[in-house]
Amino acid sequence: MMDTVIQHDAPGRDMPVSGLAGLLLRKLRAKCANLPTAFDLVLPNGSANRLGNGTRTFSLILRSNRAIRAFISLDEARVAEAFFAGDLDIEGDMLSALQMRTVLTDHQPLLAVKRFFQPLLAGGQVLLNKRVISTHYDRDASFFLSFLDSQVPLYTHGVFAHDDESLADASLRKFAYCFERCRLKPGDHMLEVGPGWGAWFKYASQRGVKCTGLSISRASIDYLEGVAKQEGYDWELIFADLLEYTTDQRYDAIVMMGVIEHLPQYRQVLAKFESLLKPGGRLYLDGSSVPRRTDLSSVIIKHIYPGNHTLLVLHDLLEAMTHTPLQVEEIFDDRHSYFLTFRAWARNWERHRDFIVERFGEGDYRRFLIYLWGFTYTMRVAGSGAYRMVFHKPHLSGE
Secondary structure, three states: OOOOEEEOOOOOOEEEHHHHHHHHHHHHHHHOOOOOOEEEEEOOOOOEEEEEOOOEEEEEEEOOHHHHHHHHHOEHHHHHHHHHOOOEEEEEOHHHHHHHHHHOEOOOHHHHHHHHHHHHHHOOHHHHHHHHHHHHHOOOHHHHOOOOOOOOOOOOOOOOOOOOOOHHHHHHHHHHHHHHHOOOOOOOEEEEEOOOOOHHHHHHHOOOOEEEEEEOOHHHHHHHHHHHHHHOOOOEEEEOOHHHOOOOOOEEEEEEEOOHHHOOOHHHHHHHHHHHEEEEEEEEEEEEEOOOOOOOOHHHHHHOOOOOOOOEOHHHHHHHHOOOOOEEEEEEEOHHHHHHHHHHHHHHHHHOHHHHHHHHOHHHHHHHHHHHHHHHHHHHOOOOEEEEEEEEOOOOOOO
16 A cells, blocks of 8 residues: 655654554644543554553544544544544543543534525525434434433433433423423313424323424324324324414414424524414423534534534523513523433443444444434533423413
């Protein structure tokens, strides 16, 4: 094989492939000097080099020169893509390994700018929504059920009373909170936006609430229709985008769990909710959050949530609310609960590795492993957050 050259730090000098490992070690020794954990960097020739500080908690195993080049770039997306391709392996504690993000960079301004022009490029937000939701969600249900709780398949966070609680119990606690705070009772009619795999639908139906679900994931609609037929639920399932959904029906409550991240047009969304609620009706929302709309890693944009998916920006949502009659009842900071939720999902995903690789391939297993552990890490270090909140539509005079 011919030697490939890259630019060395010193101006005017080229470094052949045989010297890439030395360059990498010098870079990482300097960058990892203050890393609070130690790790072994295993090079393609099998040699191991201890870097960082303290007790070793993981190993980075570089299997090719492509992996070496990815790390030399110190670009987070290139390193992640080396892992997806199998050029890099991680052994040991994943949360410790993700501390390497502190020595990497994620500066891709063109990608960030392009993301916010996606609706224009796609012919509008509704068309973009259909395309990107299909990309993420329209898979066989067993893919998501490989990490969601088997008893309560909820694709957003539970509400934990303590760190050792089961994910099922934490999810049911959230449902109980939602049911109570939305003041639901037998005979009420509830709309859920994004009903997923039916966990909340089942909870509400078993308590006498009529359930209507709105989704643009055909896989989700088909799955729920099968559950309803098999288990005898009278669910109304509508394949439509919230932004273009029209009906004369007014609901006692609207519930949207973990979907606001796909709907960054807060004024339009809240105005739609206000129009669909009865006077006195309640709106429940929750979702993962960031301080600014631009705070989303390029790995997530490119490989998990394409389009203009944006984590919840709370102050923007509340500002948009001021343009509607809706009023806030309460808001909770659930970041720690989402950390525990993502950790449970990541562990479930690892337990089902053999099934996932056989059914969906090694690449998808690795991609979602980084997604799940990555958000576990950002929730732990407050790089991301989470909120749940309840709004109500007040009675106007004469209503």
